[in-house]
Amino acid sequence: MNSNILSLDKISKKYGEKTVLKPLTLDIASGECITVFGPNGAGKSTLLKLLSQQTKPSSGAILYKGSKIKDLKEAYRAKLGVISHQPFLYEGLSAFENLQFYASLYGVDNPARRASELLTRVEMNKRMHDPVRTYSRGMLQRTSIARALLQNPEIIFLDEPYTGLDRHASHVLTGILKEQIEQKTTILLVTHDLSLGYSLASRLLIMSKGEMAYWGEKTVADSDFEGFYLSMVDNG
Amino acid sequence: MAKNNILKDTIAIIRKDVMLEFHTREVISSMLVFALLVVVVFSFIFEPGEHEQQRIAGGVYWMALVFSGLLGLGKSMLSETSGGNLEALLLTPTSRNAIFLGKVFSNLIFMFALQAVMLPLFVILYEVNLLSDPMMLAVIAATTYGFVLLGTLFSLIASRTRTREIMLPLLLLPVLVPILLAAIQATNAMVAMSPLEDYIKWIRLIVVFDIIFTAISLVVFDPVVEE
CATH class of the missing domain: 1.10.238 (Recoverin; domain 1)
Known part of the structure; x- marks a missing residue:
C-alpha cells in the first residue's frame, strides 16, 4: 500500500523559453507538513500552482494516491484547500x-x-x-x-500566508495550522518566515533558482537553521 | 458531503452574481446610464414621427444594447478577476461548464433587466411599437443570449490582457456581425409590419448562431481558463 498522498514525477514548468521549475521528483506522505523555503523566483509559488492544478506542468506528472491528478480533475480539487496571497473573496x-x-x-x-x-x-x-x-x-x-x-x-496549500498579517491574525493562523497538523491534514506551506516555517515542518524543501536545493528531514537545531538555509541557497 | 451537479452549481453562481449586483449595483447601473444616453441622444437627430426614425430603430436599439452590454460584461468579469476569485472558482470541484453557464445566465439576467427599462423608453422616443409582434420577444431573447454567450467568453479572454477595455470590443464585435445584422433586419421588418416570411430567415440565422456558439463556447472554455 502506497502511503504517499502526493508524488511528483519529474515535473517541470516553462513559460515560453524560460524554465521556472526544473524537473522535480519527490514524494509526500499523508499527514506531513512540508515547509517550502527559498528566495523570490525560486519556483515555490509555481510548485504550489502546479500541485493545486492552477497551471499545467510542461513535463512530468503529479500523482494523488497513485493516480494522475489530471485524470482526477474535480475529485482531486475537492480534497484541496488553498490559501494564497490573494484573498479569493x-x-x-x-x-x-x-x-x-x-x-x-x-x-x-x-x-x-x-x-x-x-x-x-x-x-x-x-x-x-x-x-x-x-x-x-x-x-x-x-x-x-x-x-x-x-x-x-485533506491537503492544504499555503502560499506565504503570513505576508502582511498583524500579530492577532498570525496567531489565529498558526493555531489553525497546528490543529490541522494534529488532525493529520497534509500541509504544504511556502513561507519566508524561517523560524516559524521550521518549527511547523515535518520535512523541508529548500528551493533555489527553479530547482531543489534540499529535501529531507530537519537535521539542524532551530537556532542553526538560518545558516543552514543560506548555505543551501548559496550552493543551489 | 453532497455531490456536485452542474445545475446546482450553475444556480449557486447565478445566485451569487445577483446577490453581488444587489449589493453593489455596478453592472446594471452602468449599463443603464450608457444605454439610455445612446437611445436619448439618437432620438434628437430625427423629428418626431419622421419615417427615417422608424427605419433605423432596429439599428439604434441593438447598438445601444451591444455597447452598454460591453460595459456590463467587463464589469461583471472584473468581479471574478479581482481578488483572484476566478482562480478560487476553478479550484473548487465545480465543473468548468457550470462556471461558464453560471456567468452566462447571470449576465443574461442583467441584460434582460436593462431591456425591461430601455424598451418602454425606446417605444416612446422612437414611436415604434417593438412589441406589436410577439416574435420580437423571441428575437430579443435569442439575440441577447448569443451576445451574452460570446461576450462572457471573450470578456474572460480580454480580462487576462493588459488592454482589456479595448480588447473586448476588438475580439467580440467581428464575431457578432452575423447575429447583429440578423437582429437588426428582423427588428426593422417587424417595425415595418412585414409578414413573417420576410424575416423568418433572420430568426433562423440567430437560432443557428446560438446553437453553434453554445457548443463551441462549452468546448473552448476549459482550455481558455486553464492557463
Whole structure:
C-alpha cells in the first residue's frame, strides 16, 4: 500500500523559453507538513500552482494516491484547500455570503452552519455580515483561511500566508495550522518566515533558482537553521 | 458531503452574481446610464414621427444594447478577476461548464433587466411599437443570449490582457456581425409590419448562431481558463 498522498514525477514548468521549475521528483506522505523555503523566483509559488492544478506542468506528472491528478480533475480539487496571497473573496459580499457560496460549490451539507462555524473559529463572527471590502488585511486573511477549510480538506496549500498579517491574525493562523497538523491534514506551506516555517515542518524543501536545493528531514537545531538555509541557497 | 451537479452549481453562481449586483449595483447601473444616453441622444437627430426614425430603430436599439452590454460584461468579469476569485472558482470541484453557464445566465439576467427599462423608453422616443409582434420577444431573447454567450467568453479572454477595455470590443464585435445584422433586419421588418416570411430567415440565422456558439463556447472554455 502506497502511503504517499502526493508524488511528483519529474515535473517541470516553462513559460515560453524560460524554465521556472526544473524537473522535480519527490514524494509526500499523508499527514506531513512540508515547509517550502527559498528566495523570490525560486519556483515555490509555481510548485504550489502546479500541485493545486492552477497551471499545467510542461513535463512530468503529479500523482494523488497513485493516480494522475489530471485524470482526477474535480475529485482531486475537492480534497484541496488553498490559501494564497490573494484573498479569493468577493469584495461586495460579506464574509458569511462568500463562505456560504463556496461551501455550496464544495457540496458541503448545510453551508450556512459551516460558514458560521468557521467564521467563529477565525474570530470573524462579529464582522461576518459586513462587506469584505471594509476588512483589514488581517481580517481578509482570516476569512480566507476559513474559506480554505470549508470542506475539511485533506491537503492544504499555503502560499506565504503570513505576508502582511498583524500579530492577532498570525496567531489565529498558526493555531489553525497546528490543529490541522494534529488532525493529520497534509500541509504544504511556502513561507519566508524561517523560524516559524521550521518549527511547523515535518520535512523541508529548500528551493533555489527553479530547482531543489534540499529535501529531507530537519537535521539542524532551530537556532542553526538560518545558516543552514543560506548555505543551501548559496550552493543551489 | 453532497455531490456536485452542474445545475446546482450553475444556480449557486447565478445566485451569487445577483446577490453581488444587489449589493453593489455596478453592472446594471452602468449599463443603464450608457444605454439610455445612446437611445436619448439618437432620438434628437430625427423629428418626431419622421419615417427615417422608424427605419433605423432596429439599428439604434441593438447598438445601444451591444455597447452598454460591453460595459456590463467587463464589469461583471472584473468581479471574478479581482481578488483572484476566478482562480478560487476553478479550484473548487465545480465543473468548468457550470462556471461558464453560471456567468452566462447571470449576465443574461442583467441584460434582460436593462431591456425591461430601455424598451418602454425606446417605444416612446422612437414611436415604434417593438412589441406589436410577439416574435420580437423571441428575437430579443435569442439575440441577447448569443451576445451574452460570446461576450462572457471573450470578456474572460480580454480580462487576462493588459488592454482589456479595448480588447473586448476588438475580439467580440467581428464575431457578432452575423447575429447583429440578423437582429437588426428582423427588428426593422417587424417595425415595418412585414409578414413573417420576410424575416423568418433572420430568426433562423440567430437560432443557428446560438446553437453553434453554445457548443463551441462549452468546448473552448476549459482550455481558455486553464492557463
